[in-house]
Amino acid sequence: MTCTDVQQALPDLIDGSEDAEFQSHLKSCPLCAELVADLNLIVGEARELAESEEPPARVWVQISNQLRSEGIIRDTETVPGRPVLVPAPARRWNAWWLAPVAAAVIAAGAYQLIPRKTAAEPPQVAQQQAGHVAQPDANQQATQGPEVAHPPQGTQSAATAKPSGQLAQDRASAPASNPAQSAAGHPQLAGNARIEREISPPPSAEDQRFLTQVSERTPGMRTTYESQLRAVNGEISETQLYIQRHPGDQDARQHLLEVYQQKTMLYQMALDHIQ
Amino acid sequence: MESLPRSRVVTVVVAACLVSVAIAETKKEFRYTVSPDCNVSVDTQYGSISVRPGTTNEVVVKATLQSDLAEVDNQQSGNRIQIFSHLFQGSDQQTGRIDYELLVPPSATLSLRSSTGPLAVERLRGDLSLEGTDAVVDIHDVSNAHVHVNTMRGPITLTEVHDGHIELSSISGDITMKSVTGPLVKANSGSGKISYDGDFSSGGDYKFTTHTGDITAIVPASTSADFSAHSMLGKVRHDFPLQPRHTPLSFEEGRAFFGTVGKAGSAVVLRSFSGRIRLKQR
Numbered sequence: 001m002t003c004t005d006v007q008q009a010l011p012d013l014i015d016g017s018e019d020a021e022f023q024s025h026l027k028s029c030p031l032c033a034e035l036v037a038d039l040n041l042i043v044g045e046a047r048e049l050a051e052s053e054e055p056p057a058r059v060w061v062q063i064s065n066q067l068r069s070e071g072i073i074r075d076t077e078t079v080p081g082r083p084v085l086v087p088a089p090a091r092r093w094n095a096w097w098l099a100p101v102a103a104a105v106i107a108a109g110a111y112q113l114i115p116r117k118t119a120a121e122p123p124q125v126a127q128q129q130a131g132h133v134a135q136p137d138a139n140q141q142a143t144q145g146p147e148v149a150h151p152p153q154g155t156q157s158a159a160t161a162k163p164s165g166q167l168a169q170d171r172a173s174a175p176a177s178n179p180a181q182s183a184a185g186h187p188q189l190a191g192n193a194r195i196e197r198e199i200s201p202p203p204s205a206e207d208q209r210f211l212t213q214v215s216e217r218t219p220g221m222r223t224t225y226e227s228q229l230r231a232v233n234g235e236i237s238e239t240q241l242y243i244q245r246h247p248g249d250q251d252a253r254q255h256l257l258e259v260y261q262q263k264t265m266l267y268q269m270a271l272d273h274i275q
Numbered sequence: 276m277e278s279l280p281r282s283r284v285v286t287v288v289v290a291a292c293l294v295s296v297a298i299a300e301t302k303k304e305f306r307y308t309v310s311p312d313c314n315v316s317v318d319t320q321y322g323s324i325s326v327r328p329g330t331t332n333e334v335v336v337k338a339t340l341q342s343d344l345a346e347v348d349n350q351q352s353g354n355r356i357q358i359f360s361h362l363f364q365g366s367d368q369q370t371g372r373i374d375y376e377l378l379v380p381p382s383a384t385l386s387l388r389s390s391t392g393p394l395a396v397e398r399l400r401g402d403l404s405l406e407g408t409d410a411v412v413d414i415h416d417v418s419n420a421h422v423h424v425n426t427m428r429g430p431i432t433l434t435e436v437h438d439g440h441i442e443l444s445s446i447s448g449d450i451t452m453k454s455v456t457g458p459l460v461k462a463n464s465g466s467g468k469i470s471y472d473g474d475f476s477s478g479g480d481y482k483f484t485t486h487t488g489d490i491t492a493i494v495p496a497s498t499s500a501d502f503s504a505h506s507m508l509g510k511v512r513h514d515f516p517l518q519p520r521h522t523p524l525s526f527e528e529g530r531a532f533f534g535t536v537g538k539a540g541s542a543v544v545l546r547s548f549s550g551r552i553r554l555k556q557r
Contacts, residue, residue, distance in 0.1 A: 061346070069305065220368070221390070224408060228427050228446050235465055235486045239548060242507060250524070251505050255548055258484055262446055262465055265425055269406060272388065273320070 001025045006032050010039070201237055203229065214270055225270055232263045301343070305336040305358075307351050312401070315379055316386035319360035321372040324387045325395040329378030336377050342370040392429060402439075430467070438477065449488070464488050468550075472557075475500045475541045482544040489551045492543070496556055499537030504545040504552045506530055511545075513554035 001021040006029075009022070026033045203211065207229055215222045239256040246252060311331045317324050329335055334356050338347045344366035349358045362371040368391065379385065383401045387394050392410020396403055402421040405412055407429045414422060415434035422441045424431050430449040433441070440459045443450050449467040452460070456477040462469050462484070469483045471492040476499070483490050489509075494500075501520070504511050510529050517534025532554075545552045 061348070065347070065349075069303070221408065224427065231447060231465060235548070238486075242548070246507075248524070249507065251546055252507055252548075255484065255486075255507070255546060258463060259465070259486065262444065262463070265444060266427065266446060269408065269425065269427065272406065273390065273408075 003029060003032055007035075010036070201233055203233070207233070210267065210270065218273055221270075221273065225266070228266055229263075232259065232266060235259045236263070301340040303338045303340065303347055305338070305347075305349055307334040307336075307356050308332060309334050309354050309356065309380065309383075311380040311382045312384070313354045313356065313380060314384045314386075315356045315358075315377065316388075317358045317375055317377065318388045319373050319375065320362060320389070321368045321391050322360065322374045322389060323391075323393050323395070324375045324377070324389055325393075326377045326379055326385060326387070326397070326399065328381040328398050331380045331382075334377065334379050334383070336375060339374045341372045342366070344370045345373050347373060474498050475543050478540045480542050480544075482546070484546040485550045486548045487550050488547070489553070490545050490547055491553045491555065492545065493555045493557050497537065499540035500543045501535045501539040501541070502533065502543050502545070502554060504532050504554065506547040506550060506552050508549035509547055509551045511552040514556040515554060 001024070003025075006022065006025055026036060211222060211226055211229070214225050236256065236259050239252060239259055243249065243252050243256065309332060313334060315334055317336075336347075336349070336356075336358055338358075340347070344363045346361050346363075347358065348361045349356070351357075358375065360371070360373040372391075379399070379401075381398070381400050383399065384403075385396065385399070385401060386404045387396070388406045389410050390408040392407045393413065394405050394407055394410050395413045396405070396417065397414070398416045400417070400419050403414065403417065403423065405414070405422075405424045406426070408427045410426060410429040412424050412426060412429055412431045413434075414424070414432070414436060417433075417435075418437045418439070420439040422433070422436060422439055422443075424443045424445075426445045426448045428447050429445065430451070431443050431445055432451045432453075433443070433455050434453045436452075436455045437457060439457050441455065441457050441461065442459075443452075443462040445464045445467050447466045448464060450462045450464050450469045452462065452470065453472045455471070455473055456475070456479060458477060458479045460479060460481045462471075462482075464484075465486045466488050467485070468488040469485055469490045471481075471483065471490075471494075474495055474497070475481055475492075481500075483492075496515075498515075502513070502515075502517060503522075504513070505526060507530065511532055513532055515534075515536050517532065517536060519534050522533050545554070
């Protein structure tokens with residue numbers, strides 16, 4: 001065995017191999033013997049390195065990214081997911097409870113769509129008695145084509161429906177305004193104003209828990225999520241109040257379901273950011 | 276000692292500021308070989324994402340980092356590219372910001388997410404899924420693609436988007452559509468406005484809903500559509516000579532209109548809880 005053979009076979013023979021030729025060469029070649037001794041020393045020292053001396057994972061990720069960008073290493077198979085570079089002091093949060101809550105929100109909205117019998121006559125019967133069917137007025141169409149719906153008799157006018165705070169009536173007469181946007185620099189975001197909700201029920205237990213988790217994981221987003229959650233809850237309450245007064249309005253029931261879907265979207269967006 | 280002219284002092288200060296900014300910013304570029312129908316996702320907490328078409332077999336990602344308190348994690352699994360911003364402790368909206376510019380195959384499927392945005396996509400044909408909290412979303416010149424956009428407060432603008440399923444949803448952001456058509460176009464905003472300027476063509480189903488935001492549609496006289504508009508508490512108005520059609524329900528005066536224009540090729544449903552609905556003729 002020559003020195004070249006030893007160097008080529010060294011990775012296989014370094015860890016205490018009993019190969020006779022290898023041992024014989026070491027006895028006769030001081031250079032190879034010194035090389036093997038140095039390598040054995042390094043291996044031994046490496047095993048004794050304390051865990052605390054391990055460099056942070058960020059260093060390895062940066063090295064890996066640099067090598068990939070230089071094309072030195074190319075991964076064709078899936079590499080492990082993103083490393084946890086900064087240990088989170090808080091407990092690991094399991095957000096799976098949001099999924100059934102979101103499903104419950106949608107189910108509640110779907111339940112609202114089920115028409116319920118009320119003490120008053122069914123809407124269809126009331127409309128038959130009123131004798132009105134929403135049809136455009138031909139005379140009006142010939143002139144200017146204005147609104148074509150006719151007020152039903154015997155049913156409560158929407159204009160007189162007054163949810164608590166008379167918010168809906170104010171909105172019907174005043175120009176609709178849009179919520180205030182906090183992102184600076186964009187005209188739409190800067191120019192919108194938020195309607196102060198008079199109908200805003202206190203957050204439910206699920207909502208409180210949701211906001212608490214948002215605060216823990218992304219504290220900078222809590223204000224945004226809280227304001228949007230309040231807005232959506234207000235919309236749900238307004239629509240529910242309207243349905244109580246107009247139980248036959250299928251559009252209102254459909255609208256309620258869509259508002260619940262928006263609340264689900266809000267939960268889902270938070271879940272996407274938190275996890 | 277003679278004092279320096281003031282203009283020279285200002286010039287030196289400005290140059291120093293520019294140099295410091297340049298030093299603070301770090302630019303990185305990643306390239307991936309893919310097939311034309313690749314799948315690319317970008318997820319960043321803070322920062323913009325803009326996507327333009329490139330070659331058919333390569334994805335190029337250019338990232339601009341504002342500090343070393345954030346880094347770009349990336350992985351490729353065959354035809355699937357995932358890019359995400361990793362924020363370290365102590366980072367905030369400024370220091371954790373990473374802006375991305377992507378060149379992707381025109382048929383690539385995209386998934387973009389950013390809290391602050393903006394998000395911009397142009398001239399692509401692959402499916403798009405965009406999500407942002409306050410992100411301003413701008414999509415234009417997209418065809419034959421499904422487009423899904425969700426924001427909380429960020430405004431959404433679509434221009435020249437055709438022949439795909441389009442679903443836009445915002446809790447309080449405005450939604451603006453200019454020349455947007457397709458077999459299915461849905462837009463929903465709680466308190467934001469919805470504005471549509473187009474012709475409701477392609478024989479599609481169009482549905483715009485708001486809670487308090489106004490809905491305004493500006494269409495040409497040659498539009499062919501079946502219109503159904505109802506605001507529970509707001510006013511509705513149209514400029515068209517609608518052909519009447521029967522509806523089983525009755526509504527308060529000024530709250531709804533139903534009728535057809537032309538051959539009623541498309542179905543247009545406009546609904547609002549208390550916003551105003553206006554159908555204008557261009």
